Amino acid sequence: MNSDWDVIVVGAGPGGSSAAYGLAKAGLRVLLLEKEKIPRYKACGGGLTAKVRAALDFDFSPTIEDTIHQASVAFGPERTRIGATAWCVMRDKFDALLAARAASAGAELRDAQPVSRVSFENGSVQVESRSGAERAKFVIGADGVNGIVRRAAGFPAHQRMAAALEAEMDAPTAALDEWHGALHLDFGAIAWGYAWIFPKAEHLSVGIGDLFRIGGRADLRAALQRYVASEPSLHDAKTRFTRGHRVPLGGEFATYHVPRAVLVGDAAGLVDPFTAEGIYYAIRSGQIAAEEVGRAFARGDFDLVEYTRRINREINSDFRYAWALTQVFYRMPHLAYRIFARSAGTQSAVTDVAEGGLTYLQMLGRVAQSLVRSLVKR
Ligand SMILES: Cc1cc2nc3c(=O)[nH]c(=O)nc-3n(C[C@H](O)[C@H](O)[C@H](O)COP(=O)(O)OP(=O)(O)OC[C@H]3O[C@@H](n4cnc5c(N)ncnc54)[C@H](O)[C@@H]3O)c2cc1C
16 A cells, blocks of 8 residues: 555654654655644753763754763752763754754654544554644654553553653852752652752753652642752742653563554653653664664564564663662662762762663662672771
């Protein structure tokens, strides 16, 4: 049968644009449909780790708001600064760049096109949006945590759902200077989560997440207000606006494909269950989706089982250890913070895992070794 497109990608976040970029570069006819007008705001700290830089084959530096050299890890007033490499972006500009890269590779990008229906019929996928119905051989669900493709393709609801809230705040120059170059994470601000201050070129992104207590329903607005009141550098800051968003955590071996469809990024539920980092995993799963859909296309079949296998092997197998670490760390965050603050070995293991140099399993081994060494010394 004839289809208008080889692949329709629903959602032009980091996951969808990465998938569309890979598929278009491979020569497939790709339609990328985005609900919002691009550039669009996304509630997100916009913290990018070195893993993101390694994953992208183009330069995202025009979108960098601040280059990070330090992580400031805190439990309330107790603070430890360690060296770290990361970048802060605003997601409207960063995501617009990724979408533009997909378009320049050959994907047709249509924004302000909310997809309202996805159906699998007569040997093709039919996708309806404001501009009408389009048919494709494959569809990629990259439409985020509340995505329509997940439901249409019959996947079960997300299992581990968290939530986070972010305020974009104008702050006096002294506060901007204090946080310039540093990501601040405070593990004393909320149970089973953390608060953050991520510096942007001319403002601060300040947020809080009830991240790792499944079904946890903290009053995030009240928690964010308490945090801002408790943080001296934010006393004269003014909130531009506040937005919340759900955060679907990964770490469970699940199925991410059906014939003709795969889910990527938040639509698949692939957020790191220890740090809540999601951008890298959206990009990486989008890239894997492009490879596996491209292979199925070349074979002339619609079997995408290898996509699920790779997501479970390359992402979820290590997330299981991240989840185990979460169960210990966030159950006793003050003790965990103190161990972190006193152990250089633990600090370097944590930064190595954040930057992609170690897996969580390897990190747990290094932390255990360094704890044993410090006990022996004593
Ligand atoms: C407050 C907060 C802070 C965070 N901070 C960080 C951080 O600092 N670093 C980090 O790595 N991760 C962070 N995350 C996680 C990160 O934001 C997500 O994991 C990431 O955005 C996932 O990318 P994605 O492409 O899968 O989905 P999204 O970025 O959600 O993109 C999905 C896209 O699909 C579009 N869409 C939705 N429905 C439709 C439809 N029906 N039709 C067409 N298009 C549709 C949406 O408009 C959107 O553009 C944070 C999350 C939250 C909530």
